[in-house]
Amino acid sequence: MTRPPAAPRPRLVVLDFDGTLADSFPWFCSVLNGVADRYRFRRVEAHEVEGLRLLGARAIVAHLGIPRWKLPLIARHMHRLAARDAGQIALFPGVPAMLAAVAEAGVPLAILSSNRADTVRRVLGPDNADRIGTYACGASVFGKARRLRTLLARTGVAPDRALCIGDEIRDLEAARALGCPFGAVAWGYTDSRALAALGPEHLFSEPAEIARLVAGEADHMPRLAPGTTLVPLPLPNGS
Ligand SMILES: O=C(O)COP(=O)(O)O
Structure with missing residues (x-):
């Protein structure tokens, strides 16, 4: 039996934040109906x-009856609440060890998130935050593909x-738009x-x-030269 060809080996791991590294869904649910009342969209019942x-x-967004023009306002408000509540949001178990193992394998890490860079860094904590070479944060809800294109251009x-990793269909769509696994x-x-x-x-x-995926393949892949750093992206929120 012939083995399937190995997947292309990653030179960069691009991680989504909320729902991928940060266990923020319970927090999201806890604030959602307050935001619904403030911005006049449908409340979500527990059974939904x-x-x-x-x-x-x-x-x-369609189900909640949110017009497109309101979306940036709602997202900005949610991100302010996330910054306020960052101390209540934890990483998923196993995330710090995963970040350490990928960094140890010599594969650079980036974060591509709609959340604010300052909130992302606070939830990560200083040790994990230092393992991330590039923060591409503050992407609009449906603007991740554009931000990913810039990230790829700047990192070369x-x-x-x-390898893009995420928990939402919009994360998958952004990766597909650029041709990333x-x-x-x-x-x-x-x-x-x-x-x-x-x-x-x-x-x-x-x-x-x-x-395991990244480190296993990293044994056979060219490493970036020691000391190579990725150029940080200018962030819209100035952080
Ligand atoms: O905070 C959000 O809007 C979602 O953030 P994410 O892009 O990291 O999933």
């Missing part, structure tokens, strides 16, 4: 939550060598069945699997 997790963000990594995580906001149906290149059931 599991059904909504099967949908992508576009379908959720070919799309097929940038995508690894879906099964512990985030979106139900893993909905992600699996879209045929991601990988489906991870725990953070350690990310480390």
Whole structure:
């Protein structure tokens, strides 16, 4: 029996934040209906939550009756609340060890998030934050592909060598738009069945699997020269 060809080996791991590294869904649910009242969109009842997790963000926005023009205002408000509550948001178990193992394997890490860089750094804590070479934060809800294109241009990594990892359909769509392989995580906001149906290149059931994939392949891949650093992106929020 012939073995399938090995997947292209990553030169960069691009991580989503909320739902991928940060266990923020309980917090998100705790503030959502207050935001719904303030911005006058549909409240979400507890029994609806599991059904909504099967949908992508576009379908959720439509279901909640949010007009497109309100979305940036709502996102900005949510991100202010996340900054206020950052102390209540924890990383998923296994995330610090995964970040350490990927960094140890010599593969640079980037974060591509709609959340604010200052909140992301606070939730990560200083040791984990220092392992991230590039923060591409503050992307608009549906603007991740554009931010990913800039990230790839600035790091000089070919799309097929940038492994994007996330928990939402919009993360997968951004990776696909640029031609990057995508690894879906099964512990985030979106139900893993909905992600699996879209045929991601990988489906991870725990953070350690990310480390195993990257570190296992890293033994056979060219390393970046020691001391190579990725050029940080200018961030819209100035952090
Ligand atoms: O805070 C959000 O809007 C979601 O953030 P994410 O892009 O890291 O999932």
